[in-house]
Amino acid sequence: MKEVILVSSAINWIVNILSYIVTALIRLIFGLFKISDSFLDSERYINAVTFFFTDTIVIFLMIIAITFVVSIIRSFFPPERTRKLLGEQGKARGFFGNIAGALLGIVTPFCSCSAVPVFIGFIGAGIPLGATFSFLIASPMVNEVAVTMLWALFGWKIALLYMATGLTVAIIAGVIIGKLKMEKYLEEDVCNIKIGDTEIVKLTWKQRITDAWSYDLDLLKKIWPYIIAGLVIGAAIHGWAPGDWLAKYAGRGNPFAVPIAVLLGIPLYSNAAGTLPIVSELTKLGVPMGTALSFMMAVTALSLPEMIILRKVMKPRLLAVFIGIMAVTIIFVGYLFNFVLA
Protein backbone atom coordinates (compact mmCIF):
# COMPACT_ATOMS: atom_id res chain seq x y z
CA MET A 1 0.00 0.00 0.00
CA LYS A 2 2.80 2.40 0.91
CA GLU A 3 4.44 1.73 -2.46
CA VAL A 4 1.21 2.59 -4.29
CA ILE A 5 0.86 5.90 -2.40
CA LEU A 6 4.53 6.64 -3.05
CA VAL A 7 4.13 6.02 -6.76
CA SER A 8 0.96 8.14 -6.84
CA SER A 9 2.80 10.98 -5.09
CA ALA A 10 5.69 10.65 -7.50
CA ILE A 11 3.27 10.90 -10.38
CA ASN A 12 1.66 14.01 -8.87
CA TRP A 13 5.10 15.51 -8.44
CA ILE A 14 6.01 14.79 -12.05
CA VAL A 15 2.70 16.29 -13.22
CA ASN A 16 3.38 19.48 -11.24
CA ILE A 17 6.85 19.88 -12.66
CA LEU A 18 5.63 19.15 -16.18
CA SER A 19 2.77 21.65 -15.76
CA TYR A 20 5.23 24.30 -14.67
CA ILE A 21 7.53 23.66 -17.62
CA VAL A 22 4.74 23.44 -20.20
CA THR A 23 3.01 26.58 -18.85
CA ALA A 24 6.29 28.50 -19.00
CA LEU A 25 6.90 27.30 -22.56
CA ILE A 26 3.40 28.25 -23.68
CA ARG A 27 3.70 31.71 -22.13
CA LEU A 28 7.00 32.10 -23.94
CA ILE A 29 5.46 31.13 -27.26
CA PHE A 30 2.46 33.38 -26.73
CA GLY A 31 4.80 36.22 -25.84
CA LEU A 32 7.08 35.62 -28.81
CA PHE A 33 4.21 35.64 -31.27
CA LYS A 34 2.54 38.52 -29.47
CA ILE A 35 -0.76 36.71 -29.17
CA SER A 36 -3.09 39.29 -27.73
CA ASP A 37 -4.69 38.78 -24.34
CA SER A 38 -8.11 40.06 -25.21
CA PHE A 39 -8.48 37.61 -28.09
CA LEU A 40 -7.60 34.43 -26.29
CA ASP A 41 -8.31 35.01 -22.62
CA SER A 42 -4.80 33.62 -22.32
CA GLU A 43 -4.84 32.45 -18.71
CA ARG A 44 -7.70 29.99 -19.23
CA TYR A 45 -6.36 28.94 -22.59
CA ILE A 46 -2.88 28.39 -21.22
CA ASN A 47 -4.32 26.26 -18.43
CA ALA A 48 -6.43 24.17 -20.80
CA VAL A 49 -3.51 23.53 -23.17
CA THR A 50 -1.18 22.80 -20.25
CA PHE A 51 -3.57 20.25 -18.79
CA PHE A 52 -3.98 18.64 -22.18
CA PHE A 53 -0.23 18.20 -22.67
CA THR A 54 0.58 17.07 -19.16
CA ASP A 55 -2.39 14.71 -19.00
CA THR A 56 -1.27 13.19 -22.30
CA ILE A 57 2.35 12.80 -21.27
CA VAL A 58 1.47 11.32 -17.88
CA ILE A 59 -1.00 8.87 -19.40
CA PHE A 60 1.52 7.67 -21.97
CA LEU A 61 4.31 7.27 -19.42
CA MET A 62 2.06 5.32 -17.09
CA ILE A 63 0.80 3.07 -19.87
CA ILE A 64 4.36 2.31 -20.95
CA ALA A 65 5.44 1.46 -17.41
CA ILE A 66 2.40 -0.52 -16.26
CA THR A 67 1.95 -2.42 -19.54
CA PHE A 68 5.58 -3.53 -19.28
CA VAL A 69 5.16 -4.88 -15.76
CA VAL A 70 1.83 -6.55 -16.58
CA SER A 71 3.28 -8.17 -19.72
CA ILE A 72 6.08 -9.73 -17.69
CA ILE A 73 3.53 -11.16 -15.25
CA ARG A 74 1.43 -12.40 -18.15
CA SER A 75 4.38 -14.24 -19.69
CA PHE A 76 3.95 -16.71 -16.82
CA PHE A 77 0.32 -17.38 -17.69
CA PRO A 78 -0.09 -18.42 -21.31
CA PRO A 79 -3.66 -19.59 -21.99
CA GLU A 80 -2.35 -23.11 -22.62
CA ARG A 81 -1.12 -23.24 -19.03
CA THR A 82 -4.38 -21.82 -17.66
CA ARG A 83 -6.22 -24.52 -19.55
CA LYS A 84 -4.09 -27.16 -17.85
CA LEU A 85 -4.48 -25.51 -14.44
CA LEU A 86 -8.26 -25.25 -14.63
CA GLY A 87 -8.83 -28.49 -16.50
CA GLU A 88 -6.96 -30.79 -14.15
CA GLN A 89 -9.11 -33.29 -12.31
CA GLY A 90 -12.19 -31.09 -12.25
CA LYS A 91 -10.36 -28.36 -10.36
CA ALA A 92 -12.71 -25.78 -11.77
CA ARG A 93 -15.83 -27.18 -10.16
CA GLY A 94 -18.55 -24.86 -8.97
CA PHE A 95 -18.08 -21.40 -7.55
CA PHE A 96 -14.34 -21.86 -7.14
CA GLY A 97 -14.10 -22.47 -10.87
CA ASN A 98 -15.65 -19.09 -11.60
CA ILE A 99 -13.28 -17.31 -9.22
CA ALA A 100 -10.25 -19.10 -10.63
CA GLY A 101 -11.44 -18.49 -14.20
CA ALA A 102 -11.94 -14.76 -13.57
CA LEU A 103 -8.60 -14.33 -11.78
CA LEU A 104 -6.71 -16.17 -14.50
CA GLY A 105 -8.62 -14.14 -17.08
CA ILE A 106 -7.12 -10.96 -15.67
CA VAL A 107 -3.55 -12.20 -16.07
CA THR A 108 -4.11 -13.58 -19.55
CA PRO A 109 -3.57 -11.24 -22.48
CA PHE A 110 -6.69 -10.90 -24.56
CA CYS A 111 -6.78 -10.81 -28.32
CA SER A 112 -10.11 -11.12 -30.11
CA CYS A 113 -8.48 -13.64 -32.41
CA SER A 114 -7.66 -15.97 -29.56
CA ALA A 115 -11.12 -15.80 -27.98
CA VAL A 116 -12.41 -18.68 -30.11
CA PRO A 117 -9.48 -21.12 -29.61
CA VAL A 118 -9.40 -20.31 -25.91
CA PHE A 119 -13.13 -20.93 -25.57
CA ILE A 120 -12.98 -24.19 -27.50
CA GLY A 121 -9.81 -25.28 -25.72
CA PHE A 122 -11.30 -24.70 -22.28
CA ILE A 123 -14.57 -26.50 -22.98
CA GLY A 124 -12.62 -29.32 -24.63
CA ALA A 125 -10.48 -29.70 -21.53
CA GLY A 126 -13.57 -30.21 -19.42
CA ILE A 127 -13.63 -26.76 -17.87
CA PRO A 128 -17.26 -25.94 -16.99
CA LEU A 129 -19.13 -23.45 -19.18
CA GLY A 130 -19.60 -21.03 -16.29
CA ALA A 131 -15.90 -20.89 -15.42
CA THR A 132 -15.02 -20.46 -19.09
CA PHE A 133 -17.37 -17.50 -19.31
CA SER A 134 -15.90 -15.96 -16.18
CA PHE A 135 -12.52 -16.14 -17.87
CA LEU A 136 -13.86 -14.75 -21.13
CA ILE A 137 -15.54 -11.79 -19.40
CA ALA A 138 -12.68 -10.86 -17.08
CA SER A 139 -9.95 -11.04 -19.69
CA PRO A 140 -10.92 -8.14 -21.99
CA MET A 141 -12.60 -6.10 -19.27
CA VAL A 142 -9.77 -5.88 -16.78
CA ASN A 143 -6.98 -4.88 -19.12
CA GLU A 144 -3.87 -2.89 -18.31
CA VAL A 145 -4.85 0.09 -20.47
CA ALA A 146 -8.20 0.55 -18.72
CA VAL A 147 -6.71 0.16 -15.25
CA THR A 148 -3.77 2.46 -16.01
CA MET A 149 -5.94 5.23 -17.43
CA LEU A 150 -8.35 4.94 -14.53
CA TRP A 151 -5.38 5.34 -12.20
CA ALA A 152 -4.11 8.34 -14.17
CA LEU A 153 -7.49 10.05 -14.39
CA PHE A 154 -9.20 9.06 -11.13
CA GLY A 155 -6.53 7.79 -8.75
CA TRP A 156 -5.49 4.32 -7.64
CA LYS A 157 -8.51 3.68 -5.45
CA ILE A 158 -10.93 3.91 -8.37
CA ALA A 159 -8.58 1.79 -10.49
CA LEU A 160 -8.59 -0.94 -7.83
CA LEU A 161 -12.34 -0.66 -7.42
CA TYR A 162 -12.73 -1.15 -11.15
CA MET A 163 -10.61 -4.31 -11.02
CA ALA A 164 -12.69 -5.62 -8.14
CA THR A 165 -15.94 -4.94 -9.95
CA GLY A 166 -14.63 -6.38 -13.20
CA LEU A 167 -13.90 -9.56 -11.27
CA THR A 168 -17.34 -9.45 -9.62
CA VAL A 169 -19.13 -9.01 -12.95
CA ALA A 170 -17.12 -11.89 -14.42
CA ILE A 171 -17.81 -14.20 -11.49
CA ILE A 172 -21.51 -13.43 -11.08
CA ALA A 173 -22.26 -13.54 -14.80
CA GLY A 174 -20.25 -16.76 -15.11
CA VAL A 175 -22.10 -18.38 -12.21
CA ILE A 176 -25.51 -17.45 -13.64
CA ILE A 177 -24.65 -18.70 -17.12
CA GLY A 178 -23.29 -21.90 -15.60
CA LYS A 179 -26.46 -22.48 -13.60
CA LEU A 180 -28.61 -22.03 -16.70
CA LYS A 181 -27.03 -25.19 -18.12
CA MET A 182 -26.84 -23.87 -21.66
CA GLU A 183 -24.23 -26.31 -22.93
CA LYS A 184 -26.56 -27.47 -25.68
CA TYR A 185 -26.49 -23.99 -27.18
CA LEU A 186 -22.84 -24.26 -28.10
CA GLU A 187 -22.05 -24.67 -31.78
CA GLU A 188 -21.16 -28.23 -32.80
CA ASP A 189 -17.62 -27.16 -33.73
CA VAL A 190 -16.84 -26.56 -30.09
CA CYS A 191 -17.31 -30.18 -29.15
CA ASN A 192 -15.78 -31.58 -32.32
CA ILE A 193 -12.45 -29.82 -32.49
CA LYS A 194 -9.61 -31.90 -31.12
CA ILE A 195 -7.10 -29.95 -29.09
CA GLY A 196 -3.61 -31.31 -29.07
CA ASP A 197 -1.51 -31.56 -25.98
CA THR A 198 1.82 -29.85 -26.19
CA GLU A 199 4.54 -29.07 -23.74
CA ILE A 200 4.41 -25.40 -22.84
CA VAL A 201 7.57 -23.77 -24.13
CA LYS A 202 9.68 -22.34 -21.29
CA LEU A 203 10.83 -18.75 -21.62
CA THR A 204 14.06 -17.14 -20.54
CA TRP A 205 14.06 -13.79 -18.73
CA LYS A 206 15.66 -12.16 -21.72
CA GLN A 207 12.75 -13.37 -23.85
CA ARG A 208 10.18 -12.18 -21.33
CA ILE A 209 11.69 -8.70 -21.24
CA THR A 210 12.09 -8.44 -25.03
CA ASP A 211 8.53 -9.66 -25.57
CA ALA A 212 7.09 -7.30 -22.96
CA TRP A 213 8.88 -4.34 -24.48
CA SER A 214 7.84 -5.07 -28.08
CA TYR A 215 4.24 -5.68 -26.95
CA ASP A 216 4.40 -2.35 -25.14
CA LEU A 217 5.54 -0.49 -28.26
CA ASP A 218 3.00 -2.25 -30.47
CA LEU A 219 0.23 -1.36 -28.04
CA LEU A 220 1.29 2.27 -27.96
CA LYS A 221 1.33 2.42 -31.73
CA LYS A 222 -2.19 1.01 -31.80
CA ILE A 223 -3.86 3.15 -29.14
CA TRP A 224 -2.20 6.56 -29.23
CA PRO A 225 -4.71 7.99 -31.74
CA TYR A 226 -7.58 6.87 -29.51
CA ILE A 227 -6.09 8.48 -26.43
CA ILE A 228 -5.51 11.77 -28.23
CA ALA A 229 -9.00 11.64 -29.74
CA GLY A 230 -10.52 10.86 -26.35
CA LEU A 231 -8.67 13.74 -24.70
CA VAL A 232 -9.64 16.17 -27.46
CA ILE A 233 -13.30 15.16 -27.31
CA GLY A 234 -13.10 15.34 -23.54
CA ALA A 235 -11.75 18.87 -23.75
CA ALA A 236 -14.54 19.79 -26.16
CA ILE A 237 -17.13 18.39 -23.76
CA HIS A 238 -15.52 20.47 -21.06
CA GLY A 239 -16.07 23.58 -23.10
CA TRP A 240 -19.43 22.98 -24.70
CA ALA A 241 -21.27 20.23 -22.84
CA PRO A 242 -24.92 20.58 -21.96
CA GLY A 243 -24.25 20.46 -18.22
CA ASP A 244 -27.86 20.97 -17.20
CA TRP A 245 -29.13 18.28 -19.52
CA LEU A 246 -26.56 15.82 -18.25
CA ALA A 247 -27.31 16.67 -14.63
CA LYS A 248 -31.03 16.11 -15.22
CA TYR A 249 -30.81 12.79 -17.05
CA ALA A 250 -27.53 11.29 -15.93
CA GLY A 251 -27.12 12.90 -12.55
CA ARG A 252 -28.09 11.83 -9.09
CA GLY A 253 -31.66 12.92 -9.56
CA ASN A 254 -32.51 10.26 -12.11
CA PRO A 255 -32.83 6.75 -10.62
CA PHE A 256 -32.82 5.24 -14.10
CA ALA A 257 -29.53 6.87 -15.10
CA VAL A 258 -27.54 3.64 -14.76
CA PRO A 259 -29.68 1.38 -16.98
CA ILE A 260 -30.03 4.15 -19.57
CA ALA A 261 -26.27 4.65 -19.61
CA VAL A 262 -25.66 0.91 -20.01
CA LEU A 263 -28.27 0.48 -22.74
CA LEU A 264 -26.73 3.45 -24.57
CA GLY A 265 -23.28 1.93 -24.21
CA ILE A 266 -24.06 -1.55 -25.53
CA PRO A 267 -24.41 -0.67 -29.22
CA LEU A 268 -21.49 1.73 -29.01
CA TYR A 269 -18.01 0.37 -29.26
CA SER A 270 -14.70 1.87 -28.39
CA ASN A 271 -11.68 0.81 -26.44
CA ALA A 272 -10.88 1.97 -22.95
CA ALA A 273 -8.18 4.35 -24.18
CA GLY A 274 -10.64 6.45 -26.16
CA THR A 275 -13.57 6.19 -23.76
CA LEU A 276 -11.99 6.99 -20.42
CA PRO A 277 -10.95 10.60 -21.07
CA ILE A 278 -14.54 11.30 -22.12
CA VAL A 279 -15.89 9.51 -19.05
CA SER A 280 -13.56 11.64 -16.93
CA GLU A 281 -15.08 14.82 -18.32
CA LEU A 282 -18.60 13.49 -17.74
CA THR A 283 -17.85 12.91 -14.05
CA LYS A 284 -16.46 16.44 -13.77
CA LEU A 285 -19.77 17.66 -15.15
CA GLY A 286 -21.63 15.92 -12.36
CA VAL A 287 -22.39 12.44 -13.68
CA PRO A 288 -21.90 10.03 -10.74
CA MET A 289 -18.90 7.71 -10.92
CA GLY A 290 -21.00 4.53 -10.94
CA THR A 291 -23.12 5.71 -13.85
CA ALA A 292 -20.08 6.86 -15.80
CA LEU A 293 -18.10 3.67 -15.21
CA SER A 294 -20.99 1.36 -16.05
CA PHE A 295 -21.36 3.33 -19.29
CA MET A 296 -17.67 2.74 -19.96
CA MET A 297 -17.98 -0.98 -19.20
CA ALA A 298 -20.99 -1.33 -21.49
CA VAL A 299 -19.10 0.40 -24.30
CA THR A 300 -15.87 -1.54 -23.95
CA ALA A 301 -16.97 -4.97 -22.76
CA LEU A 302 -19.85 -5.51 -25.17
CA SER A 303 -18.72 -4.92 -28.70
CA LEU A 304 -20.02 -5.93 -32.10
CA PRO A 305 -16.66 -7.34 -33.30
CA GLU A 306 -16.47 -9.58 -30.22
CA MET A 307 -20.07 -10.74 -30.66
CA ILE A 308 -19.39 -11.66 -34.28
CA ILE A 309 -16.42 -13.71 -33.18
CA LEU A 310 -18.30 -15.40 -30.33
CA ARG A 311 -21.14 -16.28 -32.71
CA LYS A 312 -18.75 -18.87 -34.15
CA VAL A 313 -18.90 -20.84 -30.92
CA MET A 314 -22.33 -19.92 -29.53
CA LYS A 315 -25.79 -20.30 -30.92
CA PRO A 316 -27.79 -17.04 -31.00
CA ARG A 317 -29.73 -17.87 -27.85
CA LEU A 318 -26.61 -18.35 -25.76
CA LEU A 319 -25.08 -15.21 -27.21
CA ALA A 320 -28.23 -13.24 -26.33
CA VAL A 321 -28.18 -14.66 -22.80
CA PHE A 322 -24.51 -13.71 -22.52
CA ILE A 323 -25.17 -10.11 -23.55
CA GLY A 324 -28.27 -9.87 -21.36
CA ILE A 325 -26.56 -11.16 -18.23
CA MET A 326 -23.55 -8.92 -18.81
CA ALA A 327 -25.86 -5.91 -19.15
CA VAL A 328 -27.76 -6.76 -15.97
CA THR A 329 -24.57 -7.36 -13.99
CA ILE A 330 -23.03 -4.11 -15.21
CA ILE A 331 -26.19 -2.21 -14.25
CA PHE A 332 -26.09 -3.82 -10.82
CA VAL A 333 -22.45 -2.85 -10.42
CA GLY A 334 -23.21 0.72 -11.55
CA TYR A 335 -25.77 1.12 -8.76
CA LEU A 336 -23.35 -0.45 -6.32
CA PHE A 337 -20.60 2.02 -7.23
CA ASN A 338 -22.95 4.97 -6.89
CA PHE A 339 -24.03 3.73 -3.49
CA VAL A 340 -20.52 2.99 -2.22
CA LEU A 341 -19.02 6.23 -3.46
CA ALA A 342 -21.82 8.52 -2.36
Place this chain on the structure above:
Amino acid sequence: MNIKVLVSCCSDYGLKETTEEVIKELGIDATVEKVKDIQTIMAYGVMKPPAIVVNEKVKAMGRVPSKDEIKKYIQNELNA
Protein backbone atom coordinates in the same frame (compact mmCIF):
# COMPACT_ATOMS: atom_id res chain seq x y z
CA MET B 1 12.71 -30.80 -42.57
CA ASN B 2 9.18 -29.55 -42.28
CA ILE B 3 8.41 -26.20 -40.70
CA LYS B 4 4.94 -24.84 -40.07
CA VAL B 5 4.21 -21.24 -39.16
CA LEU B 6 0.89 -20.98 -37.29
CA VAL B 7 -0.72 -17.55 -37.63
CA SER B 8 -4.07 -15.86 -37.17
CA CYS B 9 -5.83 -12.75 -38.44
CA CYS B 10 -4.07 -10.37 -36.05
CA SER B 11 -0.72 -12.12 -35.74
CA ASP B 12 1.24 -12.75 -38.90
CA TYR B 13 4.41 -10.70 -38.33
CA GLY B 14 5.99 -11.98 -41.55
CA LEU B 15 7.07 -15.17 -39.78
CA LYS B 16 6.99 -17.26 -42.94
CA GLU B 17 9.27 -14.83 -44.74
CA THR B 18 11.70 -14.65 -41.82
CA THR B 19 11.82 -18.45 -41.59
CA GLU B 20 12.49 -18.73 -45.33
CA GLU B 21 15.41 -16.31 -44.93
CA VAL B 22 16.84 -18.45 -42.15
CA ILE B 23 16.58 -21.60 -44.27
CA LYS B 24 18.36 -19.84 -47.12
CA GLU B 25 21.14 -18.64 -44.82
CA LEU B 26 21.61 -22.08 -43.32
CA GLY B 27 21.48 -23.60 -46.80
CA ILE B 28 19.32 -26.53 -45.76
CA ASP B 29 16.50 -28.36 -47.43
CA ALA B 30 13.21 -27.50 -45.75
CA THR B 31 9.61 -26.62 -46.50
CA VAL B 32 7.80 -23.75 -44.80
CA GLU B 33 4.02 -23.77 -44.60
CA LYS B 34 1.79 -20.98 -43.33
CA VAL B 35 -1.17 -22.43 -41.40
CA LYS B 36 -4.21 -20.24 -40.75
CA ASP B 37 -6.82 -22.91 -40.06
CA ILE B 38 -7.91 -22.82 -36.44
CA GLN B 39 -8.56 -26.57 -36.28
CA THR B 40 -5.03 -27.43 -37.40
CA ILE B 41 -3.52 -24.86 -35.06
CA MET B 42 -5.42 -26.25 -32.09
CA ALA B 43 -4.42 -29.79 -33.01
CA TYR B 44 -0.90 -28.70 -32.10
CA GLY B 45 -2.18 -27.61 -28.69
CA VAL B 46 -1.70 -23.94 -29.49
CA MET B 47 -4.45 -21.56 -28.36
CA LYS B 48 -2.72 -18.30 -29.03
CA PRO B 49 -0.92 -17.84 -32.34
CA PRO B 50 1.68 -17.08 -33.63
CA ALA B 51 3.59 -20.29 -33.21
CA ILE B 52 6.36 -22.19 -34.97
CA VAL B 53 6.38 -25.95 -35.41
CA VAL B 54 9.57 -27.69 -36.54
CA ASN B 55 9.34 -31.36 -37.49
CA GLU B 56 5.97 -31.55 -35.72
CA LYS B 57 7.38 -30.12 -32.46
CA VAL B 58 6.10 -26.79 -31.14
CA LYS B 59 9.14 -24.56 -30.62
CA ALA B 60 7.52 -21.19 -29.88
CA MET B 61 3.98 -20.33 -28.93
CA GLY B 62 2.07 -17.11 -28.29
CA ARG B 63 5.01 -14.90 -29.20
CA VAL B 64 7.06 -13.80 -32.21
CA PRO B 65 10.45 -15.53 -32.14
CA SER B 66 13.41 -13.53 -33.38
CA LYS B 67 15.37 -14.57 -36.45
CA ASP B 68 18.17 -15.87 -34.23
CA GLU B 69 15.72 -17.89 -32.18
CA ILE B 70 14.24 -19.45 -35.32
CA LYS B 71 17.77 -20.29 -36.44
CA LYS B 72 18.44 -21.97 -33.09
CA TYR B 73 15.23 -24.04 -33.27
CA ILE B 74 16.13 -25.30 -36.73
CA GLN B 75 19.74 -26.04 -35.79
CA ASN B 76 18.61 -27.95 -32.69
CA GLU B 77 16.42 -30.12 -34.86
CA LEU B 78 19.24 -30.69 -37.34
CA ASN B 79 21.48 -31.90 -34.54
CA ALA B 80 18.81 -34.02 -32.90
